[in-house]
Amino acid sequence: MIAFSVSGQNSIYDWVRDHRIHHKMSETSADPHDANRGFFFSHVGWLMMKKHPRVIIEGKKIDMSDVTDDPIAMFHMKYFWILKLLCCFVLPTLTTVYVFDETWARAVLAQCFMRYLLNLHFTWSVNSFAHLWGHKPYDKNIMPSENWGVSIVAMGEGWHNFHHTFPWDYKAAEMSYLINPTTFFIDFFGLLGWAYDMKEASPNLIEAVSKRRGQQHK
Template sequence: MLQSSSTDTTTEQTKNDEINFERLVAPQAAPRKYKVVKFNLLTFGYGHLAALYGLYLACTVATWQTIIFHYIIYTLAFIGITAGAHRLWTHKAYKAKMPLQIILMVMNTFAFQNTVVHWVRDHRLHHKYSDTDADPHNATRGFFYSHVGWLLVRKHEEVKKRGKFIDMSDIYSNPVLMFQKKYAIPFIGTLCFLLPTVIPMYFFGETLNTAWHITILRYFCNLHGTFLVNSAAHLYGNKPYDISIKPSQNLLVSLIAFGEGFHNYHHVFPWDYRTAELGNNALNSTTWFIDFFAWLGWAYDLKTASDDLVQSRLKRTGDGNNTWGVKIL
């Protein structure tokens, strides 16, 4: 009983601390001094140079089998982020049976955007404090910062302070995600980098030089495709659902990011598994993926916003355009 009482007191104190935080209203970005993380700067610098060399090799000496092989991994990795880390585990927009969770965790590991645990914490914080200093990739600071700059500097104090209050109990109780976290270094290293390098060498006759640099090219293409949701989709596009927020509908980002660019909709209805209203699946291949597994019975309890709710919000707070940027008459 004493332990329970102590826990209750701690929880209550935590809630009070959060209540006492200063209210942040987007768009907001207070003056700050950036502290560069030298290791990240070096690894990203090397990675981009290696990816450019990989692009040259892809256009000159790589076999078509290697290109197709990496495109398949690119697709799997992206859906591991969009259908897994994002729609399933961050927003709980649908439920997945254990076999699908394992598949999504493996696909997510191909992407290596840290573990799902870290990804979910950052993204839940992003939605709670979008475009303020408590948003890890605050788009108010511009394209470069929201795209990649936030990974090159120390986290803002507001991110560190408020991140402690994000509820992660569902993630820490998930054995699939705890497996990924526990074995992150060998598991991610093997799936994201080692096997994609060794397999083209063994089966397609690539040299180590070619195989490695194309692996880095594929990895950085995955990164930048995802990063565009944080940057371009918060800065460029129309706002048919809520004109007062920065997230926008960006069709190019939706094409590149497997349907994640309908971002004005997503920030208004983050719990909708489609991240776009019904009928906008032409660029939403992640939704096709989830729908397929729903048909198999492995995905279920798919949450959606009703057409009436969508139309009501569109008329009440939108910019007068539809989701494709066409003026509504």
């Protein structure tokens, strides 16, 4: 929750709900960042305008009980603005000034503008770049694609054709550690026992699905 607050994005509740609708209603008008509406809309435009009515209707049907039952997620929702201001802007700026001995101007520029904006654009690139460009070895009939550029900036979230074909695979990619530090992060917390019951698509399943639905290339 603290690490998430550092990114300065919307609440965990909103994020989870929008992500679930995105997978369930992918590339329809009920998808919050429907890539059929173009690069700009899927990248950031969707956050700048009113939601399509179908997004709201479908959003209400999503089971969010696991999130509402989670005291940490609810704590985050309750203190959303305090946590966002503190973790995303105040503490990083103070750390830059007092730990790294930088000037106030540089600290504010680096943390409140550069880091924050880059973080947002890198995250958004999953919904835009990785839904528009890349190859589709697992399912050629969907827009999500394998985009290594997005994987570099979004810590492994660019293997998006795999992620939409096997959304329950915790690695969000076929390869555990190929441009995929997020999997390493989850595995680390798996060792501590904080992350558990991680599901994975078996090599046999991946091969069978790829042969049937994936883009074949020679």
